[in-house]
Amino acid sequence: MLSEMLSMPFFLHALIGGLLVVVMLSFLSFFVVLRRISFIGVGISHSALGGVALGIVLGLNITLTATVFCAGIALLIGFISRRGYVREDAAIGITFSGTMALGITLIALSGSYTSSLFSYLFGSILSITRSDIYVIAIYSASIVTLLVVFFKQLLNVSFDEEVAMATGAPVGFLHNLLLVLIALAIVASIKLVGIVLVAALLVLPAATAYQIAQTYRKVLALSIILGIVSLVAGLVLSYGFDLPSGATIVLCACLIFFACFAVSPRRRGRRSNQGG
Amino acid sequence: MADIIVELDHIWVWRGENLALKDVSLAIRRGKFIGLMGPNGSGKTTFLKTIVGLIKPDRGKVIVTGPTAKAIGYVPQEEHTDPDFPVTVHDVVEMGLYGSLGMFPRIGSSEKQRIEKALVRVGMQDHSSRRIGELSGGEKQRVFIARAIVAEPRLLLLDEPTTGVDAGARDDFYRVLFGLIKDLSLTVVLASHDLEVVPGKVDEIICINQTVFVHGPPEEIADTDVFRRAYGCELEFMVHGRYPHRVIREHDHEEHDAE
Known part of the structure; x- marks a missing residue:
């Protein structure tokens, strides 16, 4: 069946685009999970709808408009939460519900409410084109390159922000950089898996790897491998059973998470500790 | 003065x-x-x-x-880090060098020697590949001291x-x-x-x-x-x-x- 699927251009595009996206999101999920900023990822991904809608209504390039909008929202969330003006979870909740409501209202005003909204919320990986792949490749290569370049500093800040700051690490810059990279990855991924599901892929690969791997190198490698496995399994199952591709990919990632959670040495270690 | x-x-x-x-x-x-x-x-x-x-x-x-x-080397109170964070003792001490190595730290042989020396000074050289979360409170504190002194x-x-x-x-x-x-x-x-x-x-x-x-x-x-x-x-x-x-x-x- 796989060779039959690979002979179809739309499936090949989906596979290539999907691989670029899952490698990028899995790498980011490593820091999202370690820094415990999953809710920030959810907030930025949902606020992307506002950026997409602005692009549609203003007749601008949707990807560029969403990129600028999401990066701005990411920096706003980072600024508000670090300054402590409002509690971080409240800042994210307010921002993402407000920008999502703005997006829905603008899309409704544009007259393409149902079809546009559904495709941006849940994605359509099987409809991506060669030019979409080029755009995704540029975003993915840029984001992965920046993560590699700043990897040690980001790891340092994620482990112990206070001591990193005391030794002169640019903690604020690194936090904002990570938020902006999350925003860019979300924009690049919307067409494939949609706004709702991209948030899941920003958390699940590393959260799963974290259950079974003991060192950060293994967590990172396993995150990327599990992301790819979820993608391929999801695409094959969605083709075989005529299911929505994005949702099937995320369901596969969830199933792998629960399987790893069941055999997790961390969970068993905690249970034996609780048992005395 | x-x-x-x-x-x-x-x-x-x-x-x-x-x-x-x-x-x-x-x-x-x-x-x-x-x-x-x-x-x-x-x-x-x-x-x-x-x-x-x-x-x-x-x-x-x-x-x-x-x-x-x-x-200045700084060792905060022990409980401020995530015990499940997937880093080894060696990784933690290495982080103590990043401040003195600039934005893009490269760990070469001389840095590895400094890390080893810092671990020896606190008596944790035999634990360098253990995950930080596996250590007792006292051992962890010694690793954090090694991180603080590695940059001299x-x-x-x-x-x-x-x-x-x-x-x-x-x-x-x-x-x-x-x-x-x-x-x-x-x-x-x-x-x-x-x-x-x-x-x-x-x-x-x-x-x-x-x-x-x-x-x-x-x-x-x-x-x-x-x-x-x-x-x-x-x-x-x-x-x-x-x-x-x-x-x-x-x-x-x-x-x-x-x-």
Whole structure:
């Protein structure tokens, strides 16, 4: 069946685009999970709808408009939460519900409410084109390159922000950089898996790897491998059973998470500790 | 003046609505082992964070003298890190070098030797590939000290390093610390509310509760009532170890109210 699927251009595009996206999101999920900023990822991904809608209504390039909008929202969330003006979870909740409501209202005003909204919320990986792949490749290569370049500093800040700051690490810059990279990855991924599901892929690969791997190198490698496995399994199952591709990919990632959670040495270690 | 390593000049710090440090002025001299003492909530952690630059004073200034700005190693309280974080002992000590290696740190053979040497100094060289979360509280504290000294600072700040460790681990900790002070000519400021042990170990005591009540050698301040005023309760005079010192005796909190 796989060779039959690979002979179809739309499936090949989906596979290539999907691989670029899952490698990028899995790498980011490593820091999202370690820094415990999953809710920030959810907030930025949902606020992307506002950026997409602005692009549609203003007749601008949707990807560029969403990129600028999401990066701005990411920096706003980072600024508000670090300054402590409002509690971080409240800042994210307010921002993402407000920008999502703005997006829905603008899309409704544009007259393409149902079809546009559904495709941006849940994605359509099987409809991506060669030019979409080029755009995704540029975003993915840029984001992965920046993560590699700043990897040690980001790891340092994620482990112990206070001591990193005391030794002169640019903690604020690194936090904002990570938020902006999350925003860019979300924009690049919307067409494939949609706004709702991209948030899941920003958390699940590393959260799963974290259950079974003991060192950060293994967590990172396993995150990327599990992301790819979820993608391929999801695409094959969605083709075989005529299911929505994005949702099937995320369901596969969830199933792998629960399987790893069941055999997790961390969970068993905690249970034996609780048992005395 | 030449032997002053850090000087605090009329420091005032507010934490929200609360005044944490009030007009603190003092000098920390090279080569001294200083005990920073005071009751819980007296501003010891704020004092250390202000020196290391994590807290900007609302008034006054901190002057770090010497050739490099990265002259201070800092070991915060143990419980502030995620025990499940997937890093090894070696990774943690390596992080201590990043500040001195710039934005894009490269770890070559000389850096690896420095990491190994730091681990040997704290007696953790056989644990370098263990995950940090697997260590006991005392072992973890020694790894954090290795991280703080790997960049070869002149001043080491320790925040409640022996809280939650047993007596054996505490003795090991002081043995390691005295070795570092001797071998590296380190200046050390150790924050603690442990009146039983610390005064017998240090060269100087800074006693604070928002403001500095006293700063001097333990033998000069042991028989004054400055601790009673700083802690706000009766303290008992004890003589064992290097110097006589005071401990809090069991007391009823109504004593505070009566004063």
